[in-house]
Amino acid sequence: MGLYSYLLISIIIFTIGVYGIITQRSGIKILMCIELLLNSANLNLVAFSSFNGNATGQVFALFSIAIAAAEAAIGFAILVALFRLRDTINLDNINILRW
Amino acid sequence: MNLNVNFILLAPEILLTVLAFAVIILGLLITDRSKNMLGYISAAGILASIVYVLGNGMTGKVSYFYDSLVVDPLSQVFKLIFLIVSLIAVIASIEYFKNNRNQDEYYALILLSTVGMMVVASANDLIALFVGFELASMSTYVLAGFEKKNPASLEAALKYFLIGSLSSALMLFGMSLIYGITGTTNIPGIIDFFSIAPFAAESSLGVLAMIFLVAGFGFKMALVPFHMWAPDTYEGAPSVVSSLLAAGSKKMGFVAAFRVIVLALVAIRADVHFTFAILAIITMTYGNVVAVSQRSIKRMLAYSSIAQAGYIALAFVVTTQMSIAGGIVLALGHALMKGGAFIAVAVVGYMVLSDNKNAKNIDDLSNFAGLGKRAPITALGFFVFFLALAGIPPSAGFIGKLLLFYSITIEAITPTGVLTSSWLLLIVIIAILNSALSIYYYARVIKYMYVLPPVGEKIKEPAAYVTAILIAVVGTIGIGLYPEPFINMAMNAANIVLGV
Numbered sequence: 001m002g003l004y005s006y007l008l009i010s011i012i013i014f015t016i017g018v019y020g021i022i023t024q025r026s027g028i029k030i031l032m033c034i035e036l037l038l039n040s041a042n043l044n045l046v047a048f049s050s051f052n053g054n055a056t057g058q059v060f061a062l063f064s065i066a067i068a069a070a071e072a073a074i075g076f077a078i079l080v081a082l083f084r085l086r087d088t089i090n091l092d093n094i095n096i097l098r099w
Numbered sequence: 100m101n102l103n104v105n106f107i108l109l110a111p112e113i114l115l116t117v118l119a120f121a122v123i124i125l126g127l128l129i130t131d132r133s134k135n136m137l138g139y140i141s142a143a144g145i146l147a148s149i150v151y152v153l154g155n156g157m158t159g160k161v162s163y164f165y166d167s168l169v170v171d172p173l174s175q176v177f178k179l180i181f182l183i184v185s186l187i188a189v190i191a192s193i194e195y196f197k198n199n200r201n202q203d204e205y206y207a208l209i210l211l212s213t214v215g216m217m218v219v220a221s222a223n224d225l226i227a228l229f230v231g232f233e234l235a236s237m238s239t240y241v242l243a244g245f246e247k248k249n250p251a252s253l254e255a256a257l258k259y260f261l262i263g264s265l266s267s268a269l270m271l272f273g274m275s276l277i278y279g280i281t282g283t284t285n286i287p288g289i290i291d292f293f294s295i296a297p298f299a300a301e302s303s304l305g306v307l308a309m310i311f312l313v314a315g316f317g318f319k320m321a322l323v324p325f326h327m328w329a330p331d332t333y334e335g336a337p338s339v340v341s342s343l344l345a346a347g348s349k350k351m352g353f354v355a356a357f358r359v360i361v362l363a364l365v366a367i368r369a370d371v372h373f374t375f376a377i378l379a380i381i382t383m384t385y386g387n388v389v390a391v392s393q394r395s396i397k398r399m400l401a402y403s404s405i406a407q408a409g410y411i412a413l414a415f416v417v418t419t420q421m422s423i424a425g426g427i428v429l430a431l432g433h434a435l436m437k438g439g440a441f442i443a444v445a446v447v448g449y450m451v452l453s454d455n456k457n458a459k460n461i462d463d464l465s466n467f468a469g470l471g472k473r474a475p476i477t478a479l480g481f482f483v484f485f486l487a488l489a490g491i492p493p494s495a496g497f498i499g500k501l502l503l504f505y506s507i508t509i510e511a512i513t514p515t516g517v518l519t520s521s522w523l524l525l526i527v528i529i530a531i532l533n534s535a536l537s538i539y540y541y542a543r544v545i546k547y548m549y550v551l552p553p554v555g556e557k558i559k560e561p562a563a564y565v566t567a568i569l570i571a572v573v574g575t576i577g578i579g580l581y582p583e584p585f586i587n588m589a590m591n592a593a594n595i596v597l598g599v
Contacts, residue, residue, distance in 0.1 A: 014272065021265065030261055037268035041275045048279035056284050057275075060226050064271055067233045071264050074240050078260055081244065082253045094254050097331040 006047035013040040027082075027089040031075045038068045108161055108170040111148035111178065112217050118144040119210035126203020134202045138193035141206040145186045145213070152178050157588065160595070166285055167224035172591035176427055177220035177354040180434045183574065184347035185213040187435075187567045188339050191442040194449075194563035195339045205245060209343065212238035216351045225274045225284040228355060232270070232319070236263050239348055243336040255335025259344075262318060262328035270315025276308035286358060290598070293363060300363070309371075312359060319352030322412060323382040326405050333401035333441075334462075338448060341397060342441030345404045346434040353411060353430055357596045361418055375415040376526055383409025383533045391540050396447075396462045399540060400440055403488055406537060407433045413503050416526065417510045423596050424589035425502030431585065432487065432495025432578055439571025440484040446477040446564045454555050467544055469553025474560050478548045480568040483575055485541035490534045493579035502586070504530060 013036055020033030042061045049057025079089050086094070106113065122137050152175055160171040189209055196202050215235030222228035240263060244256025278284055280299050281292040293300045300309075317325040333341045364371065386406030393399040411433070414426025448461040450473060471478040487494035504527050511523035518524065578585050 017268075027257065027261075034261075034264050034268055037265070038271060041268065041271040044272070044275035045278060048275065048282075051279070052282040054282060056226075057278055060229075060274075060278065060284060063226055063230060067230065070237060071233070071267070074237055075260055075264065078240065078244050078253065078256050081247045082250075082257055085248070085250055085253060094257060096251050096254055097258075097335050 003047055003051045006043060010040045010043040010047070013043065025091050027075075027079045027091060030091070031072065031079070034075075035068060035072065038064060038071075106163065108155060109163060109168070109221075111151050111182070112214050112221075114144055114148055114151075115210045115214050115217075119207040119214070122210065123203055123207045126207075131200040132198070134200065135193070135197060137202050137206050138189060138196075141210055142186060142189045142193070144210070145182055145189060149179065149182045149186065152182060157591070162223060164227075166287075167227045168218070168221045169223040170221060171595050172588065173354070173357065173595040174217075174221040176431070176588055176592045177350060178217045180350055180431050181213055181216040181220065181347050183570075184343060184350075184434045184438045185209055187346075187438045187442060187571055188343040190563055190570070191342070191445060191567040192339045194561040195337065195445055201245075205242070208238045208242050212242065212343070212348070216347055219351050220354045222355075222358065223286050225277065225286065225289075228286075228358070229267075229271060229274060232351065232355070233267060235348060235351055236267065236319075239340070239344055242340045243332055243344065245340065246337055251335040252337060253335075255332045258328050259332040259336075266315050266318030266325070269311050269318075273308045273311025273315060276304055276311065280305055280308065290363065309360075309363070316352045316356045316360070317378075320349060320356065320408050320412070321352075321405050322378050322408055323385050323405070326382070326385075329405060330398050330401040333404070334395060334397045338397065338441050338445035338462075341401075341444075342438040345401065345441060346438035349404065349408065350430050350434060353426070356415070357423070357426075361415065361423070361596050364415075364418060372416050372418070373522075375412060376522070379409045379412040379416060380526060380529055381409075382406070382412060383530060385409075387533050387536045387540075390537070393540075394464045395460065396464060396467065396544065397441070397444055398462075399544075400437065400444070403537065403540075404433075404437055406533065407437070407488065409533075410500060410503060410530065413507060413526070413530065417507055417523070418597070419506055419510065420590060420593045420597060421502060421509075422506035423593035424586060425499055425504075425506055427589040427592055428495070428502055428578070428582070428585055429499025431589075432499045432575065435571045435574040435578075436484045436487045436494075436496060439480055439568055439575070440488070442564060442567045442571070443477045443480045443484070446474060446560060446568070449561065449564070450474055450555075450558050453558060464544065464547060466554075467547040468551040470548040472553045473555060473557050476560055476565050476568060480572055481548060482545060483572050485545060487575045487579070489538045489541050493576060495575045495578035495585075497579055498582045498586070500530075500534065 017033045017036035021030055024030055042064055045057040045061040083089050157172055157175050162169045196205055212235045215231050218231030222231055240260045243259050244253045246252040281289045299305055321329040333345055383406045386402045390399050390402035411426045411429050414422045444462050447466055451458045451461045451466050487496040490496045490500045507523050507527050511520045512518055
C-alpha cells in the first residue's frame with residue numbers, strides 16, 4: 001500500500017467524524033467523533049513520517065495521542081458533572097444560554 | 100546540541116509550572132480555611148514573572164530545545180499580555196473564590212493555562228505550538244465549569260469544550276498536512292521550504308492545510324464564522340474566568356497566527372489579504388450589531404470582544420510593520436480593558452447577591468441602575484473601559500485603533516493624496532463607522548450607571564476587586580498617555596513577525 005491509500009483511509013475517517021459531529025445529539029457520541037478526527041490526523045502524521053523518511057511525524061503522533069487521552073478525560077468529567085445536575089447529556093436539552 | 104545551555108530566559112515558565120504544582124501539594128497539607136493564602140502566593144509568582152519578562156529578552160533571539168522554543172521580542176510582548184491578564188484574574192479571584200475549598204485546584208489551573216499561553220507565544224515548532232495550545236485550552240475548559248453546582252457554568256464549559264476540541268482537531272489535521280508537504284515541523288524550516296517551492300503552497304493540499312489552520316486559529320480568536328461558542332461561554336463561566344478567556348486565551352490565537360500565517364504569507368507572497376479583509380469586516384460588524392440588542396452585560400462584552408477581534412484582524416490585511424504593531428498594541432489594550440470589565444461585572448454580581456441571595460440574571464442591565472452611587476470605583480472602571488473599548492483618547496484602545504487605521508490608510512492613499520486602492524479605503528471607513536456604532540451600546544450602560552436612580556444601598560467594594568480594576572484602569576490610561584515605549588516594543592515584535 002502506498003501513501004495514497006493511507007491518506008484515503010484518513011480522509012474517510014475524518015469525514016465520518018465530521019458527519020457524526022453534525023448529526024449526533026448525544027455528548028458522548030460527539031466526543032467519540034472528535035476522537036475520530038484526532039486519530040485521522042495521527043494516521044496522516046505516521047503515514048507522512050514513513051513517506052518523508054524522518055521520525056518527527058511519529059513523535060508528533062505520540063504527543064497528540066497523549067493529549068487526546070487527557071482531552072477525553074476532561075470531556076467525560078464535564079459530561080458526568082452535567083448529568084448529575086441535569087439528568088441529561090442530550091445537547092438539545094442543554095439550552096439555558098442563548099440570545 | 101549542547102545540553103549545558105542556559106535556561107534562564109525561560110525562568111517565568113519554569114517558575115509558574117513549579118508554583119502550580121506547589122500550590123496543589125500545599126493545598127493537600129493545609130486546612131480549608133487557610134487556603135485563601137494560595138491566591139496571594141500565585142499573584143506573587145505572576146508578579147515576579149512580569150518583572151522578569153519586562154527586564155529580559157526584549158532584544159535579540161535565543162532558541163531552546165532543538166529550536167522548538169524561541170525567546171524574542173514577539174514572544175516577550177505576548178507573554179507580558181498573558182501574565183498581566185492572569186495577574187488581574189488571580190487578584191480578583193482572591194475575593195471571588197474566597198473560602199471555596201477547591202481553591203488549590205483553581206489557582207493551579209490558572210497558572211498552568213498561563214504557562215500554556217506563554218509556550219504558544221514562544222513556540223517555534225508545530226509540536227510545541229500544539230502542546231501549548233492544548234495545555235492552555237484544557238485548563239480553561241475546567242475553569243469555565245468550575246462552579247459545578249451552577250447549570251450555566253457547566254453548560255458554558257461543555258460548549259467551550261466541544262467547540263474547542265473540534266478546533267484543536269482541525270488544527271492538528273492542518274499541521275499533519277503541512278508536515279506531509281514540507282517534511283518538517285520547525286516553523287522557520289516550513290517557511291524556507293515554501294519560499295523555495297511556492298508552488299507547494301499553492302497546490303490543493305497546501306491550500307487545504309492553510310484553510311484548516313485558519314479555521315483552527317479562528318476558533319480561538321473567535322473570528323466570525325467560528326465565533327458561536329464565545330458569547331455562551333463568556334456569559335456562563337464565572338466572571339473572573341471570563342476575563343481570563345476573553346482577554347488572554349483569545350490572544351493566544353493571534354500570536355499563533357502572527358507566527359505561522361503571517362510568516363507564510365510573507366514567504367509565498369500569496370494574495371489572501373482580501374480574504375482576511377472580508378473576515379475582519381464581517382467579524383467587527385456582526386459583533387457590534389448583535390451587541391446593541393443585548394441586555395446581559397457579560398453577553399454584550401462577549402460580542403464587543405468579537406468586534407475587537409475583528410479590529411485586531413485588520414493587522415493581517417496589509418501586513419506592514421505598522422499594522423502588525425497596531426494589532427499588538429490593540430491586543431495589549433484589549434487585554435486590560437476587557438479583563439478589567441469582566442472583573443467589574445463580578446463586583447456587580449457580588450453587589451446583587453448581597454442584596455438578594457437567590458437573584459437570577461445578575462448581570463442584567465437593570466442591575467446597573469445608579470451604579471455610580473452604589474459602587475463608585477467599579478462604575479469609574481466601567482466608564483474608563485467602555486470609553487477605551489470605543490476608542491476614545493487618551494486610552495490604549497485609541498492608540499491601537501489609530502495605528503491600525505492609519506497603517507491601512509497610508510497603503511490606500513499616497514502622501515501626495517493619490518488614491519491607490521479604493522477597497523482599502525472602504526475598509527477603513529467601515530471600521531470607523533463600526534467604532535461609532537459601538538459607542539451607542541457602551542453609552543447606554545454609562546447612562547444606566549450615572550443618570551438613573553440607584554435601586555439599593557451603597558456597598559463596600561472588596562479590596563481585591565478594587566485592586567484588580569485599578570491595575571486595569573491605570574494600564575489602559577497609561578498606554579494612552581505614554582504610548583511610545585509600548586509602540587516601540589510592538590514595532591520590534593512586528594519586525595520578528597515579518598522576518599526582518
